[in-house]
Amino acid sequence: MIALYSAFRDEADLFKGLSRLILVGCQVIYPRVKKQQKQMTFHKVNHLTDLEAGSYGILESNVGRCPAVLAEDIDVIVVPGLSFTRTGLRLGYGGGFYDRMFSCSSVRALLVGVGFSLQVAEELPAEEHDVRMQYLLTEEGLEACGVPL
Numbered sequence: 001m002i003a004l005y006s007a008f009r010d011e012a013d014l015f016k017g018l019s020r021l022i023l024v025g026c027q028v029i030y031p032r033v034k035k036q037q038k039q040m041t042f043h044k045v046n047h048l049t050d051l052e053a054g055s056y057g058i059l060e061s062n063v064g065r066c067p068a069v070l071a072e073d074i075d076v077i078v079v080p081g082l083s084f085t086r087t088g089l090r091l092g093y094g095g096g097f098y099d100r101m102f103s104c105s106s107v108r109a110l111l112v113g114v115g116f117s118l119q120v121a122e123e124l125p126a127e128e129h130d131v132r133m134q135y136l137l138t139e140e141g142l143e144a145c146g147v148p149l
Helices: 015-023 098-101
Strands: 028-032 039-045 050-053 059-061 075-078 081-084 110-114 134-137 141-144
Touching: 039 059, 039 098
Parallel strands: 075 110, 110 134
Antiparallel strands: 028 039, 028 059, 050 059, 134 141
């Protein structure tokens, strides 16, 4: 199972890839933000029409049509960000939704940060609880971040 995201503002947009992944038989998962609780849930998406505008106006899984999936059952989580380092640090919008989810000890997925090469920085501020991406994907390709798997 692969968890994608819907682009927000200037994030790399993966929407075109969604239908291709579904067509080739991948189980595609999308998050749904619970804004008040400051957490995300994940749901299986079978078709583009399973997405609807949710929190912050971002396309999210429709919980009425999309069955819930436990985070520990996801194989790959594709993560957006404002900036990344080649060592796997990620800077998001500050809501902490992904960080809280990653801090759950049951999450075992490969973490792939997705952005544009101009978003790759030499350094970013980091805190002890920050979880590093294991891979970084830009228009220049996929690279390992040197984080133990």
